[in-house]
Amino acid sequence: MELSSVFSKTEKGQDEVSTRAHRLPSRVRAMLIMIDGHRTGEQLLALCTSSADGKRQLAQLLSGGFVQQLSGSTAATTPALLPDEDISLAKSYVIRTLYELLGSEALALVSVIEKAETVDELRRHFGQLHLALSTVPDRKKVEQFLEKVELVLD
Numbered sequence: 486m487e488l489s490s491v492f493s494k495t496e497k498g499q500d501e502v503s504t505r506a507h508r509l510p511s512r513v514r515a516m517l518i519m520i521d522g523h524r525t526g527e528q529l530l531a532l533c534t535s536s537a538d539g540k541r542q543l544a545q546l547l548s549g550g551f552v553q554q555l556s557g558s559t560a561a562t563t564p565a566l567l568p569d570e571d572i573s574l575a576k577s578y579v580i581r582t583l584y585e586l587l588g589s590e591a592l593a594l595v596s597v598i599e600k601a602e603t604v605d606e607l608r609r610h611f612g613q614l615h616l617a618l619s620t621v622p623d624r625k626k627v628e629q630f631l632e633k634v635e636l637v638l639d
Contacts, residue, residue, distance in 0.1 A: 488526030498551035
């Protein structure tokens with residue numbers, strides 16, 4: 486498995502996202518949902534809490550025929566929009582982290598983010614997101630969070 490390669494879902498992978506027919510474990514399924522034909526293995530691992538777990542999940546998806554490695558030219562022809570489930574995953578990550586970083590002060594921003602239905606709508610709230618996070622003392626956590634959000638939405 487080449488982590489600098491871009492990964493995309495196979496027909497079997499798309500079927501699993503739609504129907505859950507293969508009953509993948511939740512973390513493996515979450516990895517499958519993040520695979521969009523644009524992200525490299527390295528970018529996918531950056532979104533995981535553990536690089537080792539992410540590698541195992543990606544390897545399981547690859548060996549199970551749920552995903553495939555793409556060449557650079559194939560990846561460029563894939564649409565840039567995230568499927569609805571990827572939006573849900575991104576929103577879930579943002580909301581969970583906002584509560585972690587801001588506590589109850591996150592409520593107003595969370596309610597706005599929950600209403601976003603597209604990547605563009607989610608991005609429109611980044612000004613508010615940056616402003617709210619400016620009060621967080623742990624700048625390293627904030628920067629890591631913002632980097633991961635950008636990876637998820639690119």
